[in-house]
Amino acid sequence: MSGWQGLLKEYAAWFDLAGVDEVVTLQEGNTPLLRADRLSERLGAHVWLKFEGVNPTGSFKDRGMTMAITKAKAHGATKVICGSTGNTSAAAAAYAAKAGLECVVLVPEGKIALGKLAQAMVYGATVLQIRGNFDQALDLARELTQHLPITIVNSINPDRIEGQKTGAFEIVDVLGRAPDILAIPVGNAGNITAYWRGFLQYYEAHRSTSLPRMWGFQAAGAAPIVLGHPVANPETIASAIRIGNPASWVPALEVVHESHGDIRAVTDDDILDAYRYVARYESVFCEPASAASVAGVLKFGVPEGATVVCVLTGNGLKDPDTALSSSARPPVVDATLEALMSELGG
Ligand SMILES: *Cc1c(COP(=O)(O)O)cnc(C)c1O
Numbered sequence: 001m002s003g004w005q006g007l008l009k010e011y012a013a014w015f016d017l018a019g020v021d022e023v024v025t026l027q028e029g030n031t032p033l034l035r036a037d038r039l040s041e042r043l044g045a046h047v048w049l050k051f052e053g054v055n056p057t058g059s060f061k062d063r064g065m066t067m068a069i070t071k072a073k074a075h076g077a078t079k080v081i082c083g084s085t086g087n088t089s090a091a092a093a094a095y096a097a098k099a100g101l102e103c104v105v106l107v108p109e110g111k112i113a114l115g116k117l118a119q120a121m122v123y124g125a126t127v128l129q130i131r132g133n134f135d136q137a138l139d140l141a142r143e144l145t146q147h148l149p150i151t152i153v154n155s156i157n158p159d160r161i162e163g164q165k166t167g168a169f170e171i172v173d174v175l176g177r178a179p180d181i182l183a184i185p186v187g188n189a190g191n192i193t194a195y196w197r198g199f200l201q202y203y204e205a206h207r208s209t210s211l212p213r214m215w216g217f218q219a220a221g222a223a224p225i226v227l228g229h230p231v232a233n234p235e236t237i238a239s240a241i242r243i244g245n246p247a248s249w250v251p252a253l254e255v256v257h258e259s260h261g262d263i264r265a266v267t268d269d270d271i272l273d274a275y276r277y278v279a280r281y282e283s284v285f286c287e288p289a290s291a292a293s294v295a296g297v298l299k300f301g302v303p304e305g306a307t308v309v310c311v312l313t314g315n316g317l318k319d320p321d322t323a324l325s326s327s328a329r330p331p332v333v334d335a336t337l338e339a340l341m342s343e344l345g346g
Contacts, residue, residue: 004027004029004030005025005027006023006025006026006027006028006029006066007025007028007029007063007066007067007163007166008020008023008025008066008067008070008163009023009025010029010030011166011169014165014166014169014201015067015162016162017070019074019075020070020071020074021074022070022073022074023066023070024066024069024070024073024095024098024099025066025070025098026056026057026062026066026094026095026098027056028055028056028062028063028065028066029055029062029063029166029170030170031050031051031052031054031055031167031170032050032051032054033048033049033050033051033170033171033174033175033309034048034049034051034282034284035047035048036048036049036278036282036310037282038281038282039277039278039281039282039294039297039298039310042298043297043298043301043302043308044302044304044305045302045303045304045305045306045307045308046305046306046307046308047297047302047308047309047310048171048175048179048307048308048309048310049278049282049284049294049309049310049312050167050170050171050309050310050311050312051284051286051312052167052290052311052312052313052314053284053285053286053287053290053312053313053314053315053316053317054315056094057087057090057091057094057119058087058090058115058119058314058315058317058318059087059090059091059240059287059313059314059315059318060164060167060191060311060313060314061087061088061090061091061092062091062094062095063163063164063166063167063194064091064155064159064160064161064162064163064164064190064194065088065091065092065094065095065153065160065163066095066163067159067160067162067163068080068092068095068153068157068159068160068163069092069095069096069098069099069101069153070099070159071159072099072101072151072153072159073099073101075151077101077149077150077151078101078102078149079101079102079103079104079148079149079150079151080092080096080101080102080103080104080150080151080152080153081103081104081105081106081141081144081145081150081151081152081153082104082105082106082141082152082153082154083105083106083107083134083136083137083138083139083140083141083154084105084106084107084112084116084120084134084137084154085107085108085111085112085134085187085239085240085241085242085243086107086112086113086116086117086239086240086318087116087240087313087314087318088105088153088154088155089105089107089112089116089119089120089125089127090116090119090120090123090318092105092120092125092153093105093119093120093123093124093125094119094123096123096125097123097124097125102126103123103124103125103126104125104126104128104150105120105125105126105127105128106128106130106137106140106141107120107127107128107129107130107137108129108130108132108133108134108136108137109129109130109131109132110129111133111134111239111242112239113239113240113287113318113319113320113321113322114318114319114320114321115317115318115319115320116318116319119318133233133234133242133244134234134242134243134244135230135234135243135244135245138154138156138188138247141154142154142156154188154247155188155190155191155194155247155248156190156247156248160190160194161190161193161194161197161248162194162197163194164190164191164194164195164198165194165195165197165198165201166198167191167194167195167198167311168182168194168195168196168197168198168199168202169198169201169202169207171309172199172202172207172208175307175309177208177209177210177307178199178202178203178208178210178211178212179212179306179307179308179309180210180212180213180303180306180307180308181212181213181215181297181302181303181306181307181308181309182195182199182212182213182214182215182308182309182311183215183217183293183294183296183297183308183309183310183311184214184215184216184217184293184310184311184313185216185217185218185238185240185241185289185290185292185293185311185313186216186217186218186225186241186246186252186263186292187218187222187240187241187242187243187246187289188243188246188247188248189216189225189246189247189248189249189251189252190247190248191311191313192214192216192248192252192255192263193248193251193252193255195214195311196214196255196258196259199211199212211259212259212309213259213260213261213262214255214256214259214261215261215262215263215264215296215297215300216252216255216256216261216262216263216264217263217264217265217266217292217293217295217296218241218263218264218265218266218292219234219236219237219238219241219242219265219266219267219268219271219289219292220236220265220266220267220268221234221235221236221242221268222234222235222236222238222241222242222243222244223265224243224244224245224246224249225246225249225252225253225263226263226264226265230244230245231244231245232244236268236271237268237271237272237288237322238268238271238287238288238289238291238292239288239289239319240287240288240289240290240313240314241289241292264296264299264300266292266295266296266299270295270296270298270299271288271289271291271292271295272288272291272322272326273295273298274291274292274294274295274298275287275288275290275291275295275316275322275326276326276327277294277298278291278294278312279316284312285315285316285317285323286312286313286314286315286316287313287314287315287316287318287319287322288319288322289313289314290311290312290313290314290316291312293310293311293312293313294310294312297310331343
């Protein structure tokens, strides 16, 4: 057999896989690092897009889920649970199905993108919509693990962070070095923590000679880390980062400190502008939350000539509602040559 075998096999040396005799994989990872010509020109820098939307379930969550489900299975779990803004539930449901485990997902009612809900349902998870927000869903998932024999696979599960560090490995493997700046959306703050761990491990093993500054971006209506206090009712169009009390808040602050980085806020308008821009000028259709990374570098600028990687965390197809509502409706015309000619200015 040849070809990409999935993260746990390709990067086996970087993980503790003691007790694991069967890896649960959908051949996640190995995602494109695209050179962004227009953005590079606009910013006077070398800008790359790490497009995580082509993972098996359409987001970077698959990197953490291959590890979390592999370990859960190795430890004899039969059931997993997560609270989710959508993508975690899609990934958990898919990997649980592959492993033959039951999966329960708690999502905030009416607050997750349509495609993500569809994924969890079709992969066969037990989906419960709670009358509450993501933070409450996560708290309840945690509490349930005290009462039921069930393993939590949110990013508070350390196996998730371990798997997700591979995003950093792949970037260095392609560029031959760490970027000067890694721009990334921040919700629960697990991914910024994971990327930093990956960059550090490669640096310590002399796979790279430098470390990036870590620039995290929250949505302005859901920016607890920027504000310095939890947000009771987070609001943003970027539903994947609509989180008021991040689980990895403290680790994320350490990342910012150690990397001389920053976590800043971008508005929904900034996010939607960036979302349309990367689609139109870089041909990448990401979801709104993902575009926070690009919105951030466009808003705050980058040092001239810097090498910048923006992580685009998920696939735009997951959120058709935002795609349609942020574009003009296509006109309907008669099925005649005349009507088309008149519409197209012929
Ligand atoms: C989960 C998610 C994020 C946020 O990642 P955190 O680890 O929670 O900070 C950003 N974008 C997308 C598309 C996500 O699914």
